[in-house]
Amino acid sequence: MEVLRYSAFTKEAWGGNPAGVVLNAKGLSSADMAAIAKEVGYSETAFVLPADGPEFDVRYFSPGIEVPFCGHATIAAAVAYAHRHGVGDLKLRTKAGVIGVRTAVDAAGWCTATLTSVPPRTAGVTDAQIEDLLALLGWEASELDLRLPPRATYAGAWHLVLAAATRSRLARLDYDMPKLTRLMERHGWVTVNLVWRESSTVFHARNPFPTGGVFEDPATGAAAAALGGYLRDRRLIPLPAEVTVLQGHDMGRPSSITVDIPEEPGTGIGITGTAVPI
Template identity: 60%
Template sequence: MDILRYVAFSTDPSGGNPAGVVLDAEGVDEATMGAVAAEVGYSETAFAVPRPDGALDIRYFSPKAEVPFCGHATIATAVAHAHRHGVGDLLLHTMAGPVPVTTSARPDGSIVATLVSVEPRTAEIAEPDLAELLAALRWSADDLDPALPPRAAYAGAWHPVIAAARRDRLADLDYDMSALADLMARRDWTTVTLVQREADTVFHVRNPFPPGGVVEDPATGAAAAAFGGYLRALGLIDPPTVLTIHQGTDMGRPSLLTVGVPAHPSSGIEVTGTAVRIA
Protein backbone atom coordinates (compact mmCIF):
# COMPACT_ATOMS: atom_id res chain seq x y z
CA MET A 1 0.00 0.00 0.00
CA ASP A 2 1.39 3.37 -1.06
CA ILE A 3 0.68 5.71 1.87
CA LEU A 4 1.29 9.35 1.01
CA ARG A 5 1.55 12.05 3.66
CA TYR A 6 0.32 15.57 3.01
CA VAL A 7 -0.31 18.73 5.02
CA ALA A 8 -3.58 20.48 4.14
CA PHE A 9 -4.41 24.18 4.47
CA SER A 10 -0.78 25.28 4.50
CA THR A 11 2.12 25.67 2.10
CA ASP A 12 4.54 24.83 4.93
CA PRO A 13 4.82 21.18 6.05
CA SER A 14 5.28 22.40 9.63
CA GLY A 15 1.83 24.04 9.56
CA GLY A 16 -1.61 22.88 8.54
CA ASN A 17 -3.17 19.51 9.28
CA PRO A 18 -1.37 16.31 8.26
CA ALA A 19 -3.35 13.59 6.51
CA GLY A 20 -2.53 10.17 5.20
CA VAL A 21 -3.61 9.52 1.61
CA VAL A 22 -3.95 6.19 -0.19
CA LEU A 23 -4.87 6.86 -3.81
CA ASP A 24 -5.60 3.21 -4.67
CA ALA A 25 -7.07 1.21 -1.80
CA GLU A 26 -8.69 -1.40 -4.06
CA GLY A 27 -9.22 -4.60 -2.08
CA VAL A 28 -8.26 -3.10 1.29
CA ASP A 29 -10.77 -4.12 3.96
CA GLU A 30 -12.16 -1.92 6.72
CA ALA A 31 -10.09 -3.48 9.48
CA THR A 32 -6.89 -2.84 7.53
CA MET A 33 -7.90 0.76 6.86
CA GLY A 34 -8.44 1.31 10.57
CA ALA A 35 -5.12 -0.32 11.44
CA VAL A 36 -3.23 1.76 8.87
CA ALA A 37 -4.86 4.97 10.11
CA ALA A 38 -3.84 4.13 13.67
CA GLU A 39 -0.28 3.42 12.54
CA VAL A 40 -0.03 6.63 10.50
CA GLY A 41 -1.30 8.48 13.56
CA TYR A 42 -2.72 11.58 11.87
CA SER A 43 -6.21 12.82 12.70
CA GLU A 44 -7.39 11.29 9.39
CA THR A 45 -6.18 8.98 6.66
CA ALA A 46 -8.15 8.85 3.40
CA PHE A 47 -8.52 5.65 1.38
CA ALA A 48 -9.60 6.14 -2.23
CA VAL A 49 -10.69 3.56 -4.78
CA PRO A 50 -10.78 4.70 -8.43
CA ARG A 51 -14.05 4.17 -10.30
CA PRO A 52 -14.33 3.43 -14.04
CA ASP A 53 -15.81 6.89 -14.65
CA GLY A 54 -12.74 8.60 -13.19
CA ALA A 55 -14.36 9.45 -9.86
CA LEU A 56 -13.15 8.10 -6.52
CA ASP A 57 -14.88 6.21 -3.76
CA ILE A 58 -13.33 7.48 -0.54
CA ARG A 59 -13.40 6.61 3.15
CA TYR A 60 -11.84 8.44 6.08
CA PHE A 61 -10.40 6.87 9.23
CA SER A 62 -9.06 8.52 12.36
CA PRO A 63 -6.77 6.49 14.64
CA LYS A 64 -9.89 5.35 16.51
CA ALA A 65 -12.90 5.43 14.19
CA GLU A 66 -14.26 6.02 10.71
CA VAL A 67 -15.90 9.38 9.98
CA PRO A 68 -18.36 10.04 7.13
CA PHE A 69 -16.53 13.08 5.75
CA CYS A 70 -13.23 14.85 6.38
CA GLY A 71 -12.38 18.14 4.71
CA HIS A 72 -8.63 18.36 5.21
CA ALA A 73 -8.09 14.79 4.01
CA THR A 74 -10.27 15.60 0.98
CA ILE A 75 -8.07 18.59 0.12
CA ALA A 76 -4.96 16.45 0.63
CA THR A 77 -6.35 13.64 -1.53
CA ALA A 78 -7.32 16.04 -4.33
CA VAL A 79 -3.86 17.61 -4.39
CA ALA A 80 -2.15 14.21 -4.27
CA HIS A 81 -4.37 13.06 -7.15
CA ALA A 82 -3.49 16.23 -9.10
CA HIS A 83 0.22 15.63 -8.54
CA ARG A 84 -0.18 12.18 -10.06
CA HIS A 85 -2.82 12.77 -12.76
CA GLY A 86 -2.94 16.52 -13.36
CA VAL A 87 -5.24 19.27 -12.13
CA GLY A 88 -8.91 19.53 -12.95
CA ASP A 89 -12.29 18.37 -11.68
CA LEU A 90 -12.71 15.29 -9.51
CA LEU A 91 -15.81 13.76 -7.94
CA LEU A 92 -15.48 12.02 -4.58
CA HIS A 93 -18.16 9.60 -3.41
CA THR A 94 -18.12 9.86 0.38
CA MET A 95 -20.34 8.20 2.98
CA ALA A 96 -22.03 11.61 3.38
CA GLY A 97 -22.72 11.96 -0.34
CA PRO A 98 -20.99 13.19 -3.51
CA VAL A 99 -18.37 15.91 -3.01
CA PRO A 100 -16.97 17.60 -6.15
CA VAL A 101 -13.43 18.96 -5.91
CA THR A 102 -11.53 21.21 -8.32
CA THR A 103 -7.75 21.59 -8.32
CA SER A 104 -5.66 24.25 -10.06
CA ALA A 105 -2.00 25.22 -10.19
CA ARG A 106 -0.75 28.56 -8.92
CA PRO A 107 2.09 30.49 -10.59
CA ASP A 108 4.46 29.41 -7.81
CA GLY A 109 3.77 25.76 -8.65
CA SER A 110 1.63 24.99 -5.62
CA ILE A 111 -1.75 23.33 -6.08
CA VAL A 112 -4.94 24.62 -4.51
CA ALA A 113 -8.13 22.58 -4.13
CA THR A 114 -11.75 23.61 -3.60
CA LEU A 115 -14.37 21.16 -2.36
CA VAL A 116 -18.13 21.69 -2.36
CA SER A 117 -19.86 20.13 0.63
CA VAL A 118 -23.16 18.29 0.72
CA GLU A 119 -26.18 20.41 1.66
CA PRO A 120 -25.57 21.89 5.14
CA ARG A 121 -28.00 21.73 8.05
CA THR A 122 -28.26 23.22 11.53
CA ALA A 123 -30.05 22.01 14.65
CA GLU A 124 -30.71 23.22 18.18
CA ILE A 125 -28.58 21.83 21.00
CA ALA A 126 -30.73 20.66 23.91
CA GLU A 127 -30.12 22.59 27.11
CA PRO A 128 -28.88 19.53 29.06
CA ASP A 129 -26.42 18.73 26.25
CA LEU A 130 -25.22 22.33 26.14
CA ALA A 131 -24.68 22.36 29.89
CA GLU A 132 -22.77 19.08 29.69
CA LEU A 133 -20.72 20.37 26.76
CA LEU A 134 -19.75 23.58 28.54
CA ALA A 135 -18.85 21.64 31.67
CA ALA A 136 -16.59 19.30 29.67
CA LEU A 137 -14.94 22.31 28.02
CA ARG A 138 -14.62 23.98 31.44
CA TRP A 139 -16.38 27.04 30.00
CA SER A 140 -19.14 29.06 31.59
CA ALA A 141 -22.12 30.81 29.99
CA ASP A 142 -20.30 34.10 30.57
CA ASP A 143 -17.57 32.96 28.15
CA LEU A 144 -20.02 32.79 25.23
CA ASP A 145 -20.64 35.33 22.49
CA PRO A 146 -24.42 35.93 22.47
CA ALA A 147 -24.23 37.07 18.83
CA LEU A 148 -23.25 33.54 17.75
CA PRO A 149 -25.67 31.17 19.50
CA PRO A 150 -24.78 27.51 20.11
CA ARG A 151 -26.02 25.15 17.42
CA ALA A 152 -25.11 21.80 15.91
CA ALA A 153 -24.00 22.24 12.29
CA TYR A 154 -23.66 19.69 9.50
CA ALA A 155 -22.00 19.60 6.08
CA GLY A 156 -21.11 15.92 5.92
CA ALA A 157 -20.55 15.44 9.65
CA TRP A 158 -22.06 17.04 12.77
CA HIS A 159 -20.16 19.64 14.81
CA PRO A 160 -21.53 21.72 17.70
CA VAL A 161 -20.62 25.40 17.25
CA ILE A 162 -19.66 27.26 20.42
CA ALA A 163 -18.53 30.89 20.16
CA ALA A 164 -16.17 32.58 22.60
CA ALA A 165 -16.69 36.23 23.42
CA ARG A 166 -12.92 36.85 23.72
CA ARG A 167 -9.82 35.65 21.91
CA ASP A 168 -8.06 34.80 25.20
CA ARG A 169 -10.92 32.44 26.12
CA LEU A 170 -10.41 30.60 22.83
CA ALA A 171 -6.65 30.49 23.36
CA ASP A 172 -7.05 28.74 26.73
CA LEU A 173 -8.10 25.21 25.75
CA ASP A 174 -8.11 22.82 28.71
CA TYR A 175 -11.01 20.41 28.49
CA ASP A 176 -12.03 17.06 29.99
CA MET A 177 -11.24 14.74 27.09
CA SER A 178 -13.03 11.70 28.53
CA ALA A 179 -16.23 13.59 29.37
CA LEU A 180 -16.30 15.34 26.02
CA ALA A 181 -15.64 12.11 24.11
CA ASP A 182 -18.53 10.41 25.92
CA LEU A 183 -20.98 13.22 25.11
CA MET A 184 -19.87 13.41 21.48
CA ALA A 185 -20.24 9.66 21.02
CA ARG A 186 -23.81 9.82 22.34
CA ARG A 187 -24.72 12.72 20.07
CA ASP A 188 -22.74 11.60 16.98
CA TRP A 189 -20.67 14.80 16.94
CA THR A 190 -17.36 14.56 15.07
CA THR A 191 -15.49 17.62 16.37
CA VAL A 192 -16.44 20.65 18.46
CA THR A 193 -16.13 23.95 16.60
CA LEU A 194 -14.93 26.65 18.99
CA VAL A 195 -14.92 30.05 17.29
CA GLN A 196 -14.14 33.69 17.97
CA ARG A 197 -15.18 36.40 15.56
CA GLU A 198 -12.45 38.92 14.73
CA ALA A 199 -14.38 40.73 11.99
CA ASP A 200 -17.54 40.25 9.91
CA THR A 201 -15.97 37.48 7.80
CA VAL A 202 -12.80 36.64 9.75
CA PHE A 203 -12.80 33.97 12.45
CA HIS A 204 -10.38 32.14 14.73
CA VAL A 205 -11.26 28.49 15.26
CA ARG A 206 -10.21 25.50 17.36
CA ASN A 207 -11.56 21.95 16.98
CA PRO A 208 -11.26 19.37 19.76
CA PHE A 209 -11.56 15.86 18.27
CA PRO A 210 -11.66 13.37 21.16
CA PRO A 211 -13.78 10.73 19.28
CA GLY A 212 -10.80 10.30 16.95
CA GLY A 213 -8.33 10.12 19.81
CA VAL A 214 -7.00 13.58 18.89
CA VAL A 215 -6.89 16.41 21.44
CA GLU A 216 -7.17 19.07 18.75
CA ASP A 217 -7.38 19.26 14.97
CA PRO A 218 -5.20 22.06 13.50
CA ALA A 219 -7.42 22.50 10.41
CA THR A 220 -10.90 21.07 9.94
CA GLY A 221 -12.45 21.46 6.51
CA ALA A 222 -15.66 19.58 7.29
CA ALA A 223 -16.27 21.77 10.34
CA ALA A 224 -15.45 24.90 8.33
CA ALA A 225 -18.09 23.94 5.76
CA ALA A 226 -20.63 23.26 8.51
CA PHE A 227 -19.78 26.59 10.14
CA GLY A 228 -20.37 28.43 6.85
CA GLY A 229 -23.78 26.79 6.63
CA TYR A 230 -24.52 27.74 10.24
CA LEU A 231 -23.72 31.41 9.62
CA ARG A 232 -25.92 31.47 6.52
CA ALA A 233 -28.83 29.65 8.14
CA LEU A 234 -28.87 31.99 11.15
CA GLY A 235 -28.52 35.15 9.03
CA LEU A 236 -25.19 36.04 10.65
CA ILE A 237 -23.52 36.87 7.32
CA ASP A 238 -24.68 38.42 4.06
CA PRO A 239 -24.14 35.78 1.34
CA PRO A 240 -22.72 35.33 -1.16
CA THR A 241 -19.54 35.96 0.75
CA VAL A 242 -16.12 34.54 1.55
CA LEU A 243 -14.94 33.72 5.06
CA THR A 244 -11.35 33.58 6.26
CA ILE A 245 -10.72 31.02 9.00
CA HIS A 246 -7.51 30.93 11.01
CA GLN A 247 -6.95 27.67 12.81
CA GLY A 248 -4.04 25.84 14.41
CA THR A 249 -2.27 29.02 15.55
CA ASP A 250 -2.61 28.27 19.25
CA MET A 251 -1.10 24.80 18.79
CA GLY A 252 1.82 25.93 16.62
CA ARG A 253 0.43 24.65 13.30
CA PRO A 254 -1.06 27.73 11.60
CA SER A 255 -3.65 26.93 8.96
CA LEU A 256 -5.66 29.05 6.55
CA LEU A 257 -9.09 27.99 5.30
CA THR A 258 -11.10 30.00 2.78
CA VAL A 259 -14.83 29.31 2.90
CA GLY A 260 -17.20 30.39 0.13
CA VAL A 261 -20.84 30.71 1.16
CA PRO A 262 -23.33 30.91 -1.74
CA ALA A 263 -26.58 32.80 -1.31
CA HIS A 264 -28.94 29.88 -2.00
CA PRO A 265 -29.90 28.26 1.33
CA SER A 266 -29.46 24.69 0.10
CA SER A 267 -26.22 25.15 -1.85
CA GLY A 268 -23.13 23.34 -0.64
CA ILE A 269 -20.36 25.31 1.06
CA GLU A 270 -17.02 25.76 -0.72
CA VAL A 271 -13.82 25.14 1.24
CA THR A 272 -10.51 26.06 -0.39
CA GLY A 273 -6.96 25.36 0.66
CA THR A 274 -3.52 24.30 -0.44
CA ALA A 275 -1.72 21.08 0.41
CA VAL A 276 1.93 20.07 0.28
CA ARG A 277 3.57 16.69 0.57
CA ILE A 278 5.48 15.78 3.70
CA ALA A 279 8.86 14.27 2.89
Protein backbone atom coordinates (compact mmCIF):
# COMPACT_ATOMS: atom_id res chain seq x y z
CA MET A 1 0.00 0.00 0.00
CA GLU A 2 1.29 3.45 -0.97
CA VAL A 3 -0.01 6.75 0.41
CA LEU A 4 0.39 9.53 -2.14
CA ARG A 5 0.19 13.19 -1.20
CA TYR A 6 -1.28 15.72 -3.62
CA SER A 7 -2.40 19.32 -3.23
CA ALA A 8 -5.63 20.15 -5.07
CA PHE A 9 -6.88 23.36 -6.68
CA THR A 10 -3.38 24.74 -7.08
CA LYS A 11 -0.34 24.56 -9.34
CA GLU A 12 2.06 24.92 -6.41
CA ALA A 13 2.67 22.27 -3.74
CA TRP A 14 2.58 24.94 -1.02
CA GLY A 15 -0.87 26.12 -2.10
CA GLY A 16 -4.28 24.51 -2.33
CA ASN A 17 -5.61 21.79 -0.08
CA PRO A 18 -3.40 18.74 0.54
CA ALA A 19 -4.99 15.31 0.43
CA GLY A 20 -3.81 11.80 1.00
CA VAL A 21 -4.52 9.36 -1.83
CA VAL A 22 -4.43 5.56 -1.67
CA LEU A 23 -5.01 4.30 -5.21
CA ASN A 24 -5.39 0.66 -4.17
CA ALA A 25 -7.04 0.33 -0.78
CA LYS A 26 -8.04 -3.29 -1.30
CA GLY A 27 -7.86 -5.21 1.98
CA LEU A 28 -7.98 -2.15 4.24
CA SER A 29 -10.65 -2.10 6.93
CA SER A 30 -12.52 1.01 8.01
CA ALA A 31 -10.33 1.11 11.10
CA ASP A 32 -7.22 0.91 8.91
CA MET A 33 -8.42 3.80 6.77
CA ALA A 34 -9.27 5.92 9.79
CA ALA A 35 -5.85 5.28 11.31
CA ILE A 36 -4.03 6.11 8.05
CA ALA A 37 -6.02 9.34 7.61
CA LYS A 38 -5.20 10.38 11.16
CA GLU A 39 -1.51 9.66 10.60
CA VAL A 40 -1.48 11.57 7.28
CA GLY A 41 -3.13 14.49 9.08
CA TYR A 42 -4.68 16.21 6.06
CA SER A 43 -8.32 17.28 6.09
CA GLU A 44 -9.11 14.21 3.97
CA THR A 45 -7.55 11.09 2.55
CA ALA A 46 -9.22 9.28 -0.35
CA PHE A 47 -9.16 5.48 -0.41
CA VAL A 48 -9.77 4.03 -3.87
CA LEU A 49 -11.01 0.45 -4.20
CA PRO A 50 -10.62 -0.78 -7.79
CA ALA A 51 -13.67 -2.43 -9.31
CA ASP A 52 -14.45 -3.25 -12.95
CA GLY A 53 -12.96 -1.08 -15.69
CA PRO A 54 -12.76 2.64 -14.93
CA GLU A 55 -15.19 2.29 -12.00
CA PHE A 56 -14.06 2.58 -8.40
CA ASP A 57 -15.45 2.65 -4.91
CA VAL A 58 -14.02 5.59 -2.97
CA ARG A 59 -14.15 6.38 0.73
CA TYR A 60 -13.02 9.60 2.38
CA PHE A 61 -11.63 9.93 5.88
CA SER A 62 -10.64 13.05 7.78
CA PRO A 63 -8.50 12.78 10.93
CA GLY A 64 -11.74 12.75 12.93
CA ILE A 65 -14.54 11.20 10.88
CA GLU A 66 -15.49 9.52 7.61
CA VAL A 67 -17.31 11.90 5.25
CA PRO A 68 -19.64 10.83 2.41
CA PHE A 69 -17.92 12.93 -0.24
CA CYS A 70 -14.90 15.22 -0.55
CA GLY A 71 -14.24 17.38 -3.58
CA HIS A 72 -10.57 18.23 -3.18
CA ALA A 73 -9.60 14.62 -2.40
CA THR A 74 -11.55 13.51 -5.49
CA ILE A 75 -9.62 15.97 -7.67
CA ALA A 76 -6.35 14.82 -6.07
CA ALA A 77 -7.16 11.12 -6.53
CA ALA A 78 -8.23 11.60 -10.16
CA VAL A 79 -5.05 13.49 -11.07
CA ALA A 80 -2.91 10.95 -9.21
CA TYR A 81 -4.64 8.16 -11.15
CA ALA A 82 -4.10 10.03 -14.44
CA HIS A 83 -0.42 10.42 -13.65
CA ARG A 84 -0.16 6.64 -13.29
CA HIS A 85 -2.61 5.42 -15.94
CA GLY A 86 -3.34 8.28 -18.34
CA VAL A 87 -6.20 10.74 -18.65
CA GLY A 88 -9.81 9.84 -19.38
CA ASP A 89 -13.20 9.30 -17.77
CA LEU A 90 -13.72 7.70 -14.36
CA LYS A 91 -16.81 6.70 -12.42
CA LEU A 92 -16.54 6.89 -8.63
CA ARG A 93 -19.04 5.23 -6.33
CA THR A 94 -19.10 7.24 -3.10
CA LYS A 95 -21.37 7.11 -0.08
CA ALA A 96 -23.08 10.22 -1.46
CA GLY A 97 -23.72 8.64 -4.87
CA VAL A 98 -21.98 8.14 -8.20
CA ILE A 99 -19.55 10.89 -9.23
CA GLY A 100 -18.29 11.20 -12.79
CA VAL A 101 -14.77 12.59 -13.24
CA ARG A 102 -12.91 13.53 -16.41
CA THR A 103 -9.16 14.18 -16.44
CA ALA A 104 -7.34 16.00 -19.23
CA VAL A 105 -4.13 17.86 -19.98
CA ASP A 106 -4.60 21.56 -20.72
CA ALA A 107 -2.73 23.67 -23.27
CA ALA A 108 -0.07 24.55 -20.71
CA GLY A 109 0.54 20.89 -19.86
CA TRP A 110 -1.24 20.81 -16.50
CA CYS A 111 -3.35 17.80 -15.61
CA THR A 112 -6.84 18.91 -14.62
CA ALA A 113 -9.82 17.02 -13.25
CA THR A 114 -13.50 17.89 -13.54
CA LEU A 115 -16.04 16.17 -11.32
CA THR A 116 -19.80 16.34 -11.66
CA SER A 117 -21.52 16.39 -8.29
CA VAL A 118 -24.64 14.54 -7.26
CA PRO A 119 -27.80 16.67 -7.71
CA PRO A 120 -27.53 19.57 -5.23
CA ARG A 121 -30.26 20.86 -2.96
CA THR A 122 -30.81 23.55 -0.37
CA ALA A 123 -32.75 23.75 2.88
CA GLY A 124 -33.81 26.57 5.16
CA VAL A 125 -32.26 27.25 8.55
CA THR A 126 -33.87 28.79 11.62
CA ASP A 127 -33.11 32.17 13.15
CA ALA A 128 -31.99 30.36 16.29
CA GLN A 129 -29.47 28.26 14.35
CA ILE A 130 -27.99 31.39 12.76
CA GLU A 131 -27.90 33.24 16.08
CA ASP A 132 -26.01 30.34 17.67
CA LEU A 133 -23.55 30.20 14.77
CA LEU A 134 -22.93 33.95 14.77
CA ALA A 135 -22.27 33.90 18.50
CA LEU A 136 -19.69 31.12 18.13
CA LEU A 137 -17.97 32.90 15.23
CA GLY A 138 -18.05 36.28 16.95
CA TRP A 139 -19.94 37.81 14.02
CA GLU A 140 -22.73 40.38 14.24
CA ALA A 141 -25.94 40.06 12.24
CA SER A 142 -25.19 43.50 10.77
CA GLU A 143 -22.01 42.05 9.18
CA LEU A 144 -23.97 39.66 6.93
CA ASP A 145 -24.81 40.13 3.26
CA LEU A 146 -28.49 39.24 3.32
CA ARG A 147 -28.66 39.33 -0.48
CA LEU A 148 -27.16 35.86 -0.01
CA PRO A 149 -29.42 34.53 2.74
CA PRO A 150 -28.15 31.73 5.04
CA ARG A 151 -29.07 28.28 3.80
CA ALA A 152 -28.03 24.68 4.34
CA THR A 153 -26.62 23.45 1.03
CA TYR A 154 -25.85 19.96 -0.25
CA ALA A 155 -23.87 18.41 -3.12
CA GLY A 156 -22.69 15.23 -1.43
CA ALA A 157 -22.40 16.65 2.10
CA TRP A 158 -24.21 19.42 3.97
CA HIS A 159 -22.63 22.87 4.33
CA LEU A 160 -24.11 25.98 5.94
CA VAL A 161 -23.65 29.05 3.68
CA LEU A 162 -23.12 32.29 5.57
CA ALA A 163 -22.26 35.41 3.53
CA ALA A 164 -20.12 38.25 4.91
CA ALA A 165 -20.87 41.79 3.76
CA THR A 166 -17.17 42.71 3.54
CA ARG A 167 -13.88 41.03 2.70
CA SER A 168 -12.40 42.26 5.99
CA ARG A 169 -15.08 40.40 7.96
CA LEU A 170 -14.26 37.20 6.10
CA ALA A 171 -10.54 37.70 6.76
CA ARG A 172 -11.02 37.47 10.54
CA LEU A 173 -11.77 33.95 11.71
CA ASP A 174 -11.62 32.71 15.29
CA TYR A 175 -13.86 30.24 17.07
CA ASP A 176 -14.01 27.58 19.77
CA MET A 177 -13.53 24.23 17.99
CA PRO A 178 -15.35 21.97 20.51
CA LYS A 179 -18.35 24.31 20.72
CA LEU A 180 -18.68 24.73 16.96
CA THR A 181 -18.23 20.98 16.50
CA ARG A 182 -21.19 20.29 18.79
CA LEU A 183 -23.38 22.81 16.93
CA MET A 184 -22.47 21.40 13.52
CA GLU A 185 -22.96 17.79 14.61
CA ARG A 186 -26.37 18.71 16.03
CA HIS A 187 -27.49 20.07 12.66
CA GLY A 188 -25.59 17.71 10.35
CA TRP A 189 -23.29 20.36 8.78
CA VAL A 190 -19.95 18.97 7.58
CA THR A 191 -18.44 22.45 7.14
CA VAL A 192 -19.56 26.04 7.46
CA ASN A 193 -19.11 27.80 4.12
CA LEU A 194 -18.27 31.42 4.88
CA VAL A 195 -18.31 33.47 1.66
CA TRP A 196 -17.88 37.01 0.37
CA ARG A 197 -19.10 37.95 -3.10
CA GLU A 198 -16.54 40.03 -5.00
CA SER A 199 -18.63 39.98 -8.17
CA SER A 200 -21.38 37.93 -9.75
CA THR A 201 -18.84 35.28 -10.77
CA VAL A 202 -16.08 35.57 -8.16
CA PHE A 203 -16.53 34.43 -4.56
CA HIS A 204 -14.05 34.23 -1.70
CA ALA A 205 -14.60 31.42 0.81
CA ARG A 206 -13.41 30.05 4.13
CA ASN A 207 -14.49 26.67 5.50
CA PRO A 208 -14.27 25.82 9.20
CA PHE A 209 -14.16 22.02 9.49
CA PRO A 210 -13.90 21.23 13.23
CA THR A 211 -16.07 18.11 12.87
CA GLY A 212 -13.18 16.56 10.94
CA GLY A 213 -10.57 17.72 13.41
CA VAL A 214 -9.42 20.60 11.17
CA PHE A 215 -9.72 24.29 12.06
CA GLU A 216 -10.12 25.34 8.43
CA ASP A 217 -10.04 23.81 4.95
CA PRO A 218 -7.98 25.75 2.37
CA ALA A 219 -10.05 24.46 -0.58
CA THR A 220 -13.38 22.65 -0.41
CA GLY A 221 -14.75 21.28 -3.67
CA ALA A 222 -17.86 19.79 -2.09
CA ALA A 223 -18.80 23.13 -0.52
CA ALA A 224 -18.11 24.92 -3.82
CA ALA A 225 -20.45 22.50 -5.62
CA ALA A 226 -23.11 23.06 -2.96
CA LEU A 227 -22.64 26.83 -3.36
CA GLY A 228 -23.21 26.43 -7.10
CA GLY A 229 -26.46 24.63 -6.43
CA TYR A 230 -27.49 27.35 -3.98
CA LEU A 231 -26.78 30.13 -6.48
CA ARG A 232 -28.87 28.33 -9.11
CA ASP A 233 -31.69 27.43 -6.73
CA ARG A 234 -31.98 31.03 -5.51
CA ARG A 235 -31.48 32.49 -9.02
CA LEU A 236 -28.74 34.73 -7.66
CA ILE A 237 -26.70 34.83 -10.90
CA PRO A 238 -27.48 34.62 -14.63
CA LEU A 239 -27.42 31.02 -15.86
CA PRO A 240 -25.63 29.03 -17.11
CA ALA A 241 -22.58 30.35 -15.28
CA GLU A 242 -18.94 29.73 -14.54
CA VAL A 243 -17.97 30.89 -11.07
CA THR A 244 -14.52 31.09 -9.49
CA VAL A 245 -14.20 30.36 -5.76
CA LEU A 246 -10.99 31.68 -4.22
CA GLN A 247 -10.15 30.01 -0.93
CA GLY A 248 -7.17 29.50 1.37
CA HIS A 249 -5.63 32.95 0.81
CA ASP A 250 -6.08 33.96 4.45
CA MET A 251 -4.27 30.75 5.46
CA GLY A 252 -1.32 31.27 3.12
CA ARG A 253 -2.49 28.34 0.92
CA PRO A 254 -4.18 30.07 -2.04
CA SER A 255 -6.47 27.95 -4.17
CA SER A 256 -8.82 28.44 -7.11
CA ILE A 257 -11.91 26.34 -7.80
CA THR A 258 -13.87 26.59 -11.06
CA VAL A 259 -17.60 25.96 -10.62
CA ASP A 260 -19.73 25.25 -13.70
CA ILE A 261 -23.43 25.75 -13.04
CA PRO A 262 -25.85 24.40 -15.68
CA GLU A 263 -29.19 26.11 -16.00
CA GLU A 264 -31.25 22.92 -15.74
CA PRO A 265 -32.59 22.35 -12.20
CA GLY A 266 -31.47 19.15 -10.51
CA THR A 267 -28.37 18.62 -12.64
CA GLY A 268 -24.97 18.13 -11.07
CA ILE A 269 -22.51 20.96 -10.60
CA GLY A 270 -19.11 20.80 -12.30
CA ILE A 271 -15.98 21.35 -10.23
CA THR A 272 -12.63 21.73 -12.00
CA GLY A 273 -9.13 22.07 -10.63
CA THR A 274 -5.53 21.07 -10.95
CA ALA A 275 -3.55 19.00 -8.46
CA VAL A 276 0.19 18.56 -7.94
CA PRO A 277 2.29 16.05 -6.01
CA ILE A 278 3.64 17.20 -2.68
